[in-house]
Amino acid sequence: DEVEKAHTDVFNVLLQILDEGRLTDSKGRSVDFKNTIIIMTSNIGSQILLENVKDSGKIDDATEKAVMNSLNAYFKPEILNRMDDIVLFKPLTVDDMQMIVDKILINLNIRLMDQRITLEISDEAAKWMGETAYEPQFGARPLKRFVQRHVETPLARMMIKENLPEGTIVRGDLKDGDIHFEVEKPQRTQHEN
Structure with missing residues (x-):
C-alpha cells in the first residue's frame, strides 16, 4: 500500500523478487516467489486523475x-x-460511495445476526452518509470511519446500555443532521410472562 512511501531498502528487496522470482536473506535462506502475484498501490498521479477523469469515468x-x-x-x-x-x-463518485454504504450496512447486519438483532437504516440516512463522507481524494476510508462513528458506535453503546434481546429491530433515520435510532423490542408472548 502506497509503495512510494517505502524505504529504499524495500525497493532493493522488490527488485530481487521481481527479477529473480525469489528472495534470499542474509543467511542464504531463499523464499520462492515464482507463483506469487504482487500488487502495489500508489497515490502518485492521483491528483491528476481527480482533476481530469470525465464524469463517465473515462480516463483519456x-x-x-x-x-x-x-x-x-x-x-x-x-x-x-x-x-x-x-x-x-478512477476516483470514486458519490454513487460509488452509496454502493459502499449499502455494502457496509449489509456486512454490519451480518455481524448482528449472531445477536439476532436487525438494523434498518432509512434510504435518506444512507444517502446522507454517502454524500457527507464523500472526499474523492481519500477514497472510501473516510466513509468507513464515518459509518463507525454515526452507526456502529452508537449501536454498540445502545446494545450494552439497553441489553437488547434477540429479535430486536433498530431503525436509524436522519433527523436534525444526524442519525437517530429507535428500538423495537420483540413482543413478549404470554408463555414468556
Missing part, C-alpha cells in the same frame, strides 16, 4: 500519459520495467 490518453510521466519521474526505471501492468483507477 492525455491523463493516462500525465500519470505515467509522474510515475516515471518518481520510480527508477528498473522497478517500473519489472512490473507486468500498471492499472489506473
Whole structure:
C-alpha cells in the first residue's frame, strides 16, 4: 500500500523478487516467489486523475500519459520495467460511495445476526452518509470511519446500555443532521410472562 512511501531498502528487496522470482536473506535462506502475484498501490498521479477523469469515468490518453510521466519521474526505471501492468483507477463518485454504504450496512447486519438483532437504516440516512463522507481524494476510508462513528458506535453503546434481546429491530433515520435510532423490542408472548 502506497509503495512510494517505502524505504529504499524495500525497493532493493522488490527488485530481487521481481527479477529473480525469489528472495534470499542474509543467511542464504531463499523464499520462492515464482507463483506469487504482487500488487502495489500508489497515490502518485492521483491528483491528476481527480482533476481530469470525465464524469463517465473515462480516463483519456492525455491523463493516462500525465500519470505515467509522474510515475516515471518518481520510480527508477528498473522497478517500473519489472512490473507486468500498471492499472489506473478512477476516483470514486458519490454513487460509488452509496454502493459502499449499502455494502457496509449489509456486512454490519451480518455481524448482528449472531445477536439476532436487525438494523434498518432509512434510504435518506444512507444517502446522507454517502454524500457527507464523500472526499474523492481519500477514497472510501473516510466513509468507513464515518459509518463507525454515526452507526456502529452508537449501536454498540445502545446494545450494552439497553441489553437488547434477540429479535430486536433498530431503525436509524436522519433527523436534525444526524442519525437517530429507535428500538423495537420483540413482543413478549404470554408463555414468556
